[in-house]
Amino acid sequence: MTPMEVTSSTYDPQAVEAKWQARWAEQGTYQIDNDDPRPPYYVLCMYPYPSGPAHQGHVRNYTFGDLLVRYWTMHGCGVLSPIGFDSFGLPAENAAIRTGTHPRVFTAARIEELKASLRGMGAVYDWRREIRSHDPEFMKWNQFIFQRFLEAGLAYRKKAPVNWCPGCQTVLANEQVLPDGTCDRSGDLVVKRDLEQWFFRITAYADELLEALDDLQWPERVKTMQRNWIGRSEGAEFELKVVGSGDGPAARTIRVFTTRPDTSFGMTFVVLAPEHPLVAQITTGDHQGEVEAFVERVRGETDIERQSTESDLAKRGVFTGAYAINPFNGASVPIYLADYVLMTYGTGAIMAVPGQDQRDWEFALAYNLPIIRTVQPPPDWTGEAYTGDGPTINSAWLSGIPDVRTAKIAAIDWLEAQGIGERKVNYRLRDWLVSRQRFWGCPIPVVYCPVHNIVPVPESQLPVLAPDDVEFRPTGESPLRYHAGFLNTTCPICGGPAERETDTMDTFVDSSWYFLRFCDPWEADAPVNPDAAEHWMPVDQYIGGIEHAILHLLYARFYTRALADLGLVPKHLREPFKRLFTQGMIRMGGSKMSKSKGNLIAPSKYYDTVGADSLRLFHLFVGPPNEDFDWTEQTDDVIEGCHRFLARVWRLSSGTADRLNIVDRAPRPSDVEVGKGAHRLIDRVTRDYQRWSYNTAVAAFMEFVNQLYRYAQTDEGARADTLAFAVDTLLTLMAPMVPHITAELWELRHGEGSSVHDQAWPVADPELLKVDTETMVVQVNGKVRDRLTVAADIGEDEAVGLALESPKVQDQLAGRGVKRVIARPPKLVNVVV
RNA sequence: GCCCGGGUGGUGGAAUGGUAGACACGGUGGACUCAAAAUCCAUUGCUCGCAAGGGCGUGCGGGUUCGAAUCCCGCCUCGGGCACCA
Numbered sequence: 001m002t003p004m005e006v007t008s009s010t011y012d013p014q015a016v017e018a019k020w021q022a023r024w025a026e027q028g029t030y031q032i033d034n035d036d037p038r039p040p041y042y043v044l045c046m047y048p049y050p051s052g053p054a055h056q057g058h059v060r061n062y063t064f065g066d067l068l069v070r071y072w073t074m075h076g077c078g079v080l081s082p083i084g085f086d087s088f089g090l091p092a093e094n095a096a097i098r099t100g101t102h103p104r105v106f107t108a109a110r111i112e113e114l115k116a117s118l119r120g121m122g123a124v125y126d127w128r129r130e131i132r133s134h135d136p137e138f139m140k141w142n143q144f145i146f147q148r149f150l151e152a153g154l155a156y157r158k159k160a161p162v163n164w165c166p167g168c169q170t171v172l173a174n175e176q177v178l179p180d181g182t183c184d185r186s187g188d189l190v191v192k193r194d195l196e197q198w199f200f201r202i203t204a205y206a207d208e209l210l211e212a213l214d215d216l217q218w219p220e221r222v223k224t225m226q227r228n229w230i231g232r233s234e235g236a237e238f239e240l241k242v243v244g245s246g247d248g249p250a251a252r253t254i255r256v257f258t259t260r261p262d263t264s265f266g267m268t269f270v271v272l273a274p275e276h277p278l279v280a281q282i283t284t285g286d287h288q289g290e291v292e293a294f295v296e297r298v299r300g301e302t303d304i305e306r307q308s309t310e311s312d313l314a315k316r317g318v319f320t321g322a323y324a325i326n327p328f329n330g331a332s333v334p335i336y337l338a339d340y341v342l343m344t345y346g347t348g349a350i351m352a353v354p355g356q357d358q359r360d361w362e363f364a365l366a367y368n369l370p371i372i373r374t375v376q377p378p379p380d381w382t383g384e385a386y387t388g389d390g391p392t393i394n395s396a397w398l399s400g401i402p403d404v405r406t407a408k409i410a411a412i413d414w415l416e417a418q419g420i421g422e423r424k425v426n427y428r429l430r431d432w433l434v435s436r437q438r439f440w441g442c443p444i445p446v447v448y449c450p451v452h453n454i455v456p457v458p459e460s461q462l463p464v465l466a467p468d469d470v471e472f473r474p475t476g477e478s479p480l481r482y483h484a485g486f487l488n489t490t491c492p493i494c495g496g497p498a499e500r501e502t503d504t505m506d507t508f509v510d511s512s513w514y515f516l517r518f519c520d521p522w523e524a525d526a527p528v529n530p531d532a533a534e535h536w537m538p539v540d541q542y543i544g545g546i547e548h549a550i551l552h553l554l555y556a557r558f559y560t561r562a563l564a565d566l567g568l569v570p571k572h573l574r575e576p577f578k579r580l581f582t583q584g585m586i587r588m589g590g591s592k593m594s595k596s597k598g599n600l601i602a603p604s605k606y607y608d609t610v611g612a613d614s615l616r617l618f619h620l621f622v623g624p625p626n627e628d629f630d631w632t633e634q635t636d637d638v639i640e641g642c643h644r645f646l647a648r649v650w651r652l653s654s655g656t657a658d659r660l661n662i663v664d665r666a667p668r669p670s671d672v673e674v675g676k677g678a679h680r681l682i683d684r685v686t687r688d689y690q691r692w693s694y695n696t697a698v699a700a701f702m703e704f705v706n707q708l709y710r711y712a713q714t715d716e717g718a719r720a721d722t723l724a725f726a727v728d729t730l731l732t733l734m735a736p737m738v739p740h741i742t743a744e745l746w747e748l749r750h751g752e753g754s755s756v757h758d759q760a761w762p763v764a765d766p767e768l769l770k771v772d773t774e775t776m777v778v779q780v781n782g783k784v785r786d787r788l789t790v791a792a793d794i795g796e797d798e799a800v801g802l803a804l805e806s807p808k809v810q811d812q813l814a815g816r817g818v819k820r821v822i823a824r825p826p827k828l829v830n831v832v833v
Numbered sequence: 834g835c836c837c838g839g840g841u842g843g844u845g846g847a848a849u850g851g852u853a854g855a856c857a858c859g860g861u862g863g864a865c866u867c868a869a870a871a872u873c874c875a876u877u878g879c880u881c882g883c884a885a886g887g888g889c890g891u892g893c894g895g896g897u898u899c900g901a902a903u904c905c906c907g908c909c910u911c912g913g914g915c916a917c918c919a
Contacts, residue, residue: 221913224837228915235919258919271919316917340917350919358834359917428918549914621857623846627839628912634844637858644872645857651872658872696847699856706856713873777852782900784852822899828851832899 011650013611013643016744021119029757030069030081030124034520034532038078042536043068044515046544046552047084047131050110051091054117055600056586056631057545060619064583065543066123067620070736071689074761080536081124082518084131085111088507093440096472103440104134104468117603121612122739129521133442133510138517140463141527142509143445147456148566150446154201157454160433161192198444198503199431202558206230206427208574209557218580219626222549229550231428235259236412237347238421240270242282243323243332254278254324254335257346257426261415262407264328265395266353266374268364270335271317273343274298282335284321291337294318298339313366316340326351327420328411329396338363346426354385361385375404432555434506439466439479441504449491449498458492464500478502511552512559515539515576516569526568533569542577549582581692584628601631610643613738617642620694620737646741648705649734653727653745657709661717671719674711675768677704678729682764685733694737701734724749732759774826778803780812781832796823803829 024030045065048058069081092103092110099106111132118125131138149155165188182189202209210230213223237257245252254270272279274295283291294317317338324335340359341350354364355373361384364371376393377386392401398414401407415421435444445457445464457464467486470479480486480502491498513527519536520529544552560576563569588601606615618639622629651657667675681704688697708726712718728749735742735756746756771792776799778786786808790799800823803809813833820832 221837225914228836231915231918233918256919260919338917340919342918345918347919352919357919359919426918428915546913621845629845632844634858638845641857695845696856699847702856709873775852779851779900782851782898787852820899822851824851828900830851830899 036078041077082129083125197435236261237424240324261411273341273348275343282322287321358385435503546582614643621698679768779830799825
């Protein structure tokens with residue numbers, strides 16, 4: 001069949017898109033079974049929080065995902081393409097407080113809206129595998145995993161400060177606290193409250209999580225952010241005796257952590273965190289009042305006040321009256337307290353070396369303490385503390401070592417030999433606080449028995465579900481707290497009266513393993529079917545926003561390792577996401593497009609006019625997918641342009657374009673050229689797909705279509721078979737990007753039952769990629785002076801000869817001798833004079 | 834302060850040491866039309882010139898190279914991450 005014989009009305013995106021969306025859904029085209037014989041490929045977009053209809057960020061994200069599902073299917077893979085909804089979270093609960101609607105009802109409505117707009121963009125999924133975080137089945141396994149963590153010591157409970165917003169009367173997640181320490185909703189200053197909280201011991205995996213980053217095919221930017229977050233620092237920990245606290249084992253000692261043990265001879269004071277347990281014991285009588293007042297004041301400060309660099313250093317510390325002995329030189333140094341020393345990092349105590357640390361320098365100036373340099377600064381040094389490399393000085397036996405690295409090793413060796421210290425690695429990473437004082441989350445499945453303390457709810461009683469008859473009030477505590485029927489229970493061990501935990505888990509817990517459940521969401525006996533995980537995991541391509549670079553992506557890596565170590569997924573599965581792609585944000589008026597900012601542009605507007613394919617094409621064409629995009633007044637024009645292009649493809653492929661001159665004949669040079677053009681297109685576009693350069697692939701399609709129009713509208717005309725091949729190649733290559741229009745045109749050209757999405761990805765014939773002639777650039781001293789058309793296999797001598805004969809080159813050479821000629825045939829000759 | 838990215842026409846962006854500005858949007862001129870829309874064609878970095886043809890151009894200043902948007906050094910600037918972490 002040639003395009004000439006196809007008749008079709010004009011491009012009607014709504015009709016075409018409705019038809020194919022219905023067909024993919026009815027035929028389950030992209031459902032996949034776990035025993036599918038094709039090579040497995042797992043494509044996953046971060047499952048969305050259901051906030052209502054999709055916004056442009058979703059469209060962009062799910063366009064990339066859908067494109068890959070279709071692309072890998074055409075490469076002969078059995079592609080797993082699941083989707084679900086991150087359906088727990090604060091907005092649904094706030095809506096409940098506002099309107100009285102149950103979060104489940106509210107959420108269900110939002111999910112339906114989001115589903116409809118995802119279907120409307122033509123994204124295909126195995127909907128049988130859909131997971132929603134609030135599904136009782138998913139909650140059951142979520143709670144099951146919590147209890148395995150509890151058994152393994154990976155979940156534990158301790159008192160910790162949480163973020164409390166006085167305006168909202170509620171506890172906030174860290175993510176909801178803005179960098180300036182205010183609530184992202186009310187703008188109130190967030191304060192700390194001490195509460196008993198559940199934690200996951202992610203720090204047990206700190207080292208592994210850090211080291212394994214090196215081998216991941218992730219954006220460097222994301223890896224760097226995770227490295228910063230984990231924050232490994234190497235150094236030494238050692239003890240200092242407190243002066244006057246006796247000798248031998250009875251002596252009080254202070255342990256300090258330092259990354260610069262080589263500078264220990266320069267220690268002129270010691271600083272403890274105000275919360276340090278030794279404070280009360282070492283403070284001398286004459287300083288007691290001052291110290292107690294200081295500790296009391298710091299306790300009342302918010303984190304923001306405490307970590308502010310603005311405030312006056314002279315008010316941030318206090319002398320305890322006590323002294324410690326520097327083990328390196330036996331010197332007595334005063335012990336201070338300062339609010340900037342944190343009990344949560346290292347040992348909560350530091351040795352201060354003002355000569356090599358700027359903050360210590362400033363503190364020393366404020367309190368009139370001595371400064372000793374132990375590293376020789378360069379001769380031109382004019383700064384204060386010197387943190388660079390150099391030879392050790394003023395350090396007795398450690399003096400004269402030429403560099404810091406060697407000096408550190410010598411210092412640590414000495415500490416270890418003395419038995420008072422050792423090499424030590426510290427991390428900035430803290431354990432993951434998972435308790436949330438919220439209703440719309442997964443309940444933490446434990447009860448508190450006066451006799452047996454913390455008792456896990458038996459597996460047979462899982463999932464622990466929240467009751468529906470609760471009252472939503474802005475009290476800052478979960479409504480579960482006031483529901484006697486839920487709160488009061490019996491101890492699973494002794495049967496005596498007990499109370500349930502009323503906190504729920506952070507919603508990041510749900511997203512830490514949902515991708516494992518997708519492998520076999522029907523598994524009834526375990527959270528994850530190990531065989532299915534073996535088959536599909538790790539995710540071959542994960543796609544999502546850069547905003548999840550740290551939290552979600554770090555938690556998911558921790559979970560995968562923990563589940564592997566607990567035997568719940570295959571032992572060797574350490575990393576969940578083999579390749580990660582982080583798409584850029586869509587901004588409008590300088591800020592991220594989001595519902596809360598009220599600057600959403602709904603995709604449905606475009607579905608109803610230019611169609612989903614045009615909108616998808618726009619998102620692919622507008623720029624590199626990893627870069628941010630600014631949505632402006634001009635954006636609609638670009639979307640319109642994408643639609644014009646698709647309409648042009650329609651008219652060409654359906655044979656309805658004006659002035660088409662299609663003939664039957666033996667191939668002529670113009671036909672051969674178009675045939676080669678199709679092969680060059682295959683080559684170029686395939687490479688673009690592989691390097692995520694969709695904007696240049698779309699440009700290649702546009703160029704090719706322009707070429708085909710010129711070819712088919714001349715008097716010489718287009719050879720029917722050649723044009724048919726060119727158009728079919730074009731439709732095949734475009735299919736992953738614009739699935740509806742290509743499917744429709746393919747069916748129009750090849751008859752009912754033939755699908756472009758079932759075609760194998762075309763392969764370019766290397767013979768046909770060769771060209772006969774090239775444009776050779778002739779430069780004089782690196783400046784372009786002429787362009788010559790030469791044979792592609794031109795030799796160096798001939799190329800140089802042609803270049804020197806060029807009149808334009810001759811003009812430039814006038815009177816000047818040629819010093820040298822660089823020839824890179826057939827592309828370039830550079831004449832140096 | 835430390836660590837990552839960026840900076841190219843009026844606009845979005847191409848160009849992985851070798852023709853700067855592909856492709857598109859917008860603009861200008863034209864064809865078709867009673868007219869408009871749609872469609873099609875031409876043109877469009879800046880600048881000097883009637884033209885032919887020059888000159889200048891990838892944030893700024895240096896360097897490496899026959900040749901630099903691309904590599905190196907030093908700045909400026911925008912965006913992001915971490916930030917009293919010892």
